[in-house]
Amino acid sequence: MTIKQHFTYLKFTIILIATFGKLSAQVITIPIETSSKAVVLQVGADKQLRTIYMGQKLADSKEYESISNEYKQTEDHAGLLNSAYTPSGARNLVEPAITVTHTDGNQSLDLRYVSHEVKTVSEGVSLLTVTLQDNVYNFYVTLCYKSYNKNDVIEQWSIIRHNEKSSVTLQKFASANLHIKGNGFWLKQFHGDWAKEMQPEESKLTHGIKTIDSKLGTRANLFMPSVFAISMGSPAHEDEGSVLLGGLEWSGNFKVDFEVDNQDNLRLIAGMNNYASAYKLKAGDEFATPPLVYTLSNQGTGYASRNLQSWARNFKILEGKGNRLTLLNNWEATYFDFNEQKLGELLKDTRKLGVDLFLLDDGWFGNNYPRNGDNAGLGDWQENRKKLPNGIASIARQAAADGVKFGIWIEPEMVNPKSNLYKNHPDWVVKQPKRDEYYFRNQLALDLSNPKVQDFVYHIVDSLFIKAPSLAYIKWDCNAVIYNAYSVYLKSEQSNFYVEYVRGLYKVLQKIRAKYPTVPIMLCSGGGGRVDYGALQYFTEFWPSDNTDPMERIFIQWNYSYFYPAIATSAHVTDWGKQPIKFRTDVAMMGKLGFDIVLDKLSSSDMQFCQQAVVNYNSIKEVIWHGDQYRLRSPYEHNMASMMYVDEAKTSAVIFNYLVNNRYGESSRLPVKLKGLDPQKRYRIEEVNVYPGTRTSINSNFQLSGDFLMNVGINPDVNAQRTSVILKIVQVK
Ligand code: GLA
Numbered sequence: 132m133t134i135k136q137h138f139t140y141l142k143f144t145i146i147l148i149a150t151f152g153k154l155s156a157q158v159i160t161i162p163i164e165t166s167s168k169a170v171v172l173q174v175g176a177d178k179q180l181r182t183i184y185m186g187q188k189l190a191d192s193k194e195y196e197s198i199s200n201e202y203k204q205t206e207d208h209a210g211l212l213n214s215a216y217t218p219s220g221a222r223n224l225v226e227p228a229i230t231v232t233h234t235d236g237n238q239s240l241d242l243r244y245v246s247h248e249v250k251t252v253s254e255g256v257s258l259l260t261v262t263l264q265d266n267v268y269n270f271y272v273t274l275c276y277k278s279y280n281k282n283d284v285i286e287q288w289s290i291i292r293h294n295e296k297s298s299v300t301l302q303k304f305a306s307a308n309l310h311i312k313g314n315g316f317w318l319k320q321f322h323g324d325w326a327k328e329m330q331p332e333e334s335k336l337t338h339g340i341k342t343i344d345s346k347l348g349t350r351a352n353l354f355m356p357s358v359f360a361i362s363m364g365s366p367a368h369e370d371e372g373s374v375l376l377g378g379l380e381w382s383g384n385f386k387v388d389f390e391v392d393n394q395d396n397l398r399l400i401a402g403m404n405n406y407a408s409a410y411k412l413k414a415g416d417e418f419a420t421p422p423l424v425y426t427l428s429n430q431g432t433g434y435a436s437r438n439l440q441s442w443a444r445n446f447k448i449l450e451g452k453g454n455r456l457t458l459l460n461n462w463e464a465t466y467f468d469f470n471e472q473k474l475g476e477l478l479k480d481t482r483k484l485g486v487d488l489f490l491l492d493d494g495w496f497g498n499n500y501p502r503n504g505d506n507a508g509l510g511d512w513q514e515n516r517k518k519l520p521n522g523i524a525s526i527a528r529q530a531a532a533d534g535v536k537f538g539i540w541i542e543p544e545m546v547n548p549k550s551n552l553y554k555n556h557p558d559w560v561v562k563q564p565k566r567d568e569y570y571f572r573n574q575l576a577l578d579l580s581n582p583k584v585q586d587f588v589y590h591i592v593d594s595l596f597i598k599a600p601s602l603a604y605i606k607w608d609c610n611a612v613i614y615n616a617y618s619v620y621l622k623s624e625q626s627n628f629y630v631e632y633v634r635g636l637y638k639v640l641q642k643i644r645a646k647y648p649t650v651p652i653m654l655c656s657g658g659g660g661r662v663d664y665g666a667l668q669y670f671t672e673f674w675p676s677d678n679t680d681p682m683e684r685i686f687i688q689w690n691y692s693y694f695y696p697a698i699a700t701s702a703h704v705t706d707w708g709k710q711p712i713k714f715r716t717d718v719a720m721m722g723k724l725g726f727d728i729v730l731d732k733l734s735s736s737d738m739q740f741c742q743q744a745v746v747n748y749n750s751i752k753e754v755i756w757h758g759d760q761y762r763l764r765s766p767y768e769h770n771m772a773s774m775m776y777v778d779e780a781k782t783s784a785v786i787f788n789y790l791v792n793n794r795y796g797e798s799s800r801l802p803v804k805l806k807g808l809d810p811q812k813r814y815r816i817e818e819v820n821v822y823p824g825t826r827t828s829i830n831s832n833f834q835l836s837g838d839f840l841m842n843v844g845i846n847p848d849v850n851a852q853r854t855s856v857i858l859k860i861v862q863v864k
Contacts, residue, residue, distance in 0.1 A: 161247055162195050163259055163276045164188050165283040168427045170276070171195045172215055172261065178243035180215040180261060180274070182310040186373075187429055202312065204394040212392050213310040216263065216274055216289060217400070218242045219303070226340060226390050228308035228400050232409075233268055234295040238302075241266055255280040256446070269294040277422070282442040286380070286422035294414050301410040305402035306379065307423040313363035313373070316397045318389055321690060322355045326678035328659040329356070329690035331767075333366060336391050344386040346406045348561075348613030348629055349544060349576050350660035357385040357663065358694045360432060361397065369762055370431040376439055377401070377425030378694055380665035383633035384408070403633075407616065409626045421665050432693060433806075437759050440696035444757065448667045448699050450649055455672065455698060455756065456536060456604060457486040457745060460727040463679075463705050467494035467503050470518050474526055480730040481535040485745040488536035488604050490725070491526065495519055495539070500549045505610075506573040509545050510552030512591045527599035538604025538651075543591040544636070545574045545611055559584050561632075563615040571611035572657070579635030580628055581620035588639045596647060603650065607670070610657040633665075640669035653701055659687075662695065672699045672723050679727070680708035681718035685772050685789055688721055689762065697776065698756035703727045704741070710854070712737045713822045714789070716744045717855040720820070721755070721774055721787050724748050736823045747819045751785045751859060754778045761806040764788075770797040771849050777807035781837070782862040784808065785819075788847040790854040798851070802844030805860075808837035813863045816845060820857045828853070834863050 159174040160183075171184035184198045209222045219227030220239035232238050242263035250258045259276040270293040277286040287307040293299050319333040320343050343359060345351040358378035360367070367374035379385045384404035392398055401423045412418050426442070428435035444451035459481040465473060474491065481489040494515075497508025501515050514522045523539065530537035546553050546560055548568065553560060561576045562568050568575065577584050596602050618628045654666050655674035662673045673695070676687050684702065691700055702722030704715045712733070719725070724745070730738065758776040763786070766772035770792040777784040786805065790797060808814065813834050818827040828848045835845070840860075847856040
């Protein structure tokens with residue numbers, strides 16, 4: 132807020148006091164506005180900071196002052212239900228955002244408003260900071276609200292510090308404490324496991340607390356991610372209803388509490404999980420929590436997703452506005468069984484297929500303990516001399532000679548007990564000194580809270596680039612959760628471990644990005660075990676799931692699309708599933724395309740199809756990567772799924788259509804209504820990715836207006852003979 136605006140609010144407050152006689156002179160209203168939404172904070176006469184509004188932006192911002200008068204709900208009893216950051220141990224009666232044990236052992240906290248300021252970060256991006264202070268202790272919290280005007284997105288976090296005599300223990304330390312008024316709340320959350328990521332569940336929140344959380348340490352999203360949707364009033368639909376989409380930007384343990392309080396409002400408290408994590412904070416040090424990112428929509432989840440995706444492309448994901456590389460991966464084609472000759476053939480296949488890059492997956496390293504399976508070698512990042520006698524430099528050179536780029540798989544945070552690393556550095560391994568080891572995929576995590584381990588991990592990446600400067604891509608995997616959390620390095624401060632692990636990881640990634648700012652790196656965690664915006668600022672894309680059965684992927688990718696854009700969503704054609712190659716490829720083309728199949732096993736027409744598909748993908752990838760996404764027909768509600776991407780100028784679009792249920796001869800009986808086009812413009816529709824030897828039933832000579840396409844729609848003619856259909860739409864000038 133500018134100084135002028137600030138005084139306007141103050142002035143208005145004083146007028147209100149005169150009018151209603153209810154408010155005292157110290158009331159300060161602080162609106163955080165984006166293009167169509169507002170979150171409004173208010174400082175009461177008691178100096179408490181409260182959230183008084185989250186919803187549509189009002190035309191006259193002075194009217195925010197009057198909002199609270201219109202709510203006649205039951206007693207609050209502590210005056211803190213809508214605290215903007217609920218402290219505990221004093222008069223609070225509900226779930227706190229922060230709990231501390233002061234140096235003297237006292238556990239009370241009462242945070243009072245001190246000051247606030249608004250800064251412009253860049254065009255359309257502002258940062259409001261509000262400083263709160265305990266009225267007895269030298270203890271401070273700064274609440275940060277970064278607002279992205281165009282996308283109606285807010286990132287919210289807190290910074291905690293103190294000047295007490297010695298360390299304070301932070302028992303709980305949320306990033307954000309939202310307060311939403313509404314007539315009933317519905318939570319859409321996601322759960323899963325390996326190869327079953329992002330399965331949605333929706334339920335009405337009842338009084339009390341519903342929590343989604345992770346205690347897994349690494350691969351933290353294996354059972355559930357922190358992303359969620361909250362509908363207000365009734366469950367939101369694609370194009371209608373009030374909804375908030377959010378998620379924590381943190382790659383470790385998280386906790387999101389949804390508390391319906393005694394006034395029937397929703398208190399949402401999100402942050403790093405405080406499970407086994409009471410954090411010792413030294414005097415003078417700052418404890419910054421990770422942002423909770425969220426967007427509000429009163430036009431359903433579709434609008435909210437487009438805002439979040441656009442925000443991610445423009446502000447968060449590395450190279451979100453840039454390009455991506457199509458690739459051929461050897462994981463499912465060879466698993467651990469390959470040698471130089473085999474890789475030479477795969478490089479030639481990469482070229483033949485027409486994709487940009489060959490990605491060498493797991494199995495290329497380890498000598499004393501060769502990586503011939505998932506039970507040995509992790510940690511020993513030297514080329515296996517039998518498989519690659521001339522090293523990766525030679526493969527990279529050969530790739531260049533074949534006219535393709537070269538990328539490589541690593542899993543640098545992990546170690547197999549069968550490795551030199553484990554033998555040489557037992558103190559770098561996360562394990563309990565006096566307890567039996569317990570493994571996830573035969574491996575343990577390295578202790579990234581230790582700066583020496585951070586250096587080790589950094590040098591794994593750095594030395595790959597030094598050996599093979601033309602290295603163009605990395606797949607960074609993380610296959611295990613953390614059991615028996617214990618760090619030799621942290622000594623008596625064990626409860627800082629889960630937090631320091633992730634901070635250590637981010638330090639390594641920052642150092643890598645300082646030297647290699649744009650090289651594409653895929654975020655993988657045995658599939659989608661670690662997809663979040665904390666990590667994605669260092670990664671160009673993520674691997675949603677090891678499940679590449681295209682029928683399952685339609686659903687998995689559908690659910691990721693609520694929160695993440697297609698440019699970041701890697702999708703590979705594999706041999707999973709029973710569907711023909713066309714169906715598998717069409718599904719993978721909805722995201723960032725790759726292949727992981729044995730090309731010489733393909734029939735000549737399958738091969739011809741794949742080659743043409745790469746050419747077609749290159750002609751539509753711009754709109755998939757950078758366009759707006761519309762979920763037209765949900766596979767959960769229909770016998771077919773339709774997903775559309777439209778460019779900003781509304782001159783071109785692409786629509787993916789799939790039959791997801793073939794019982795009783797199902798087909799696309801009704802036309803699919805398109806979205807996001809210009810009603811005035813005329814478009815030509817053409818089917819692409821038509822399998823060799825078959826003919827399309829779509830007449831591409833036909834022109835239709837955007838008006839027609841959006842109100843009547845178009846029938847992609849999906850049926851048992853045409854189970855997947857991609858339509859390209861181009862404006863006719
Ligand atoms: C994980 C990844 C796979 C593959 C294997 C290699 O499971 O998700 O894509 O890289 O590791 O071991």
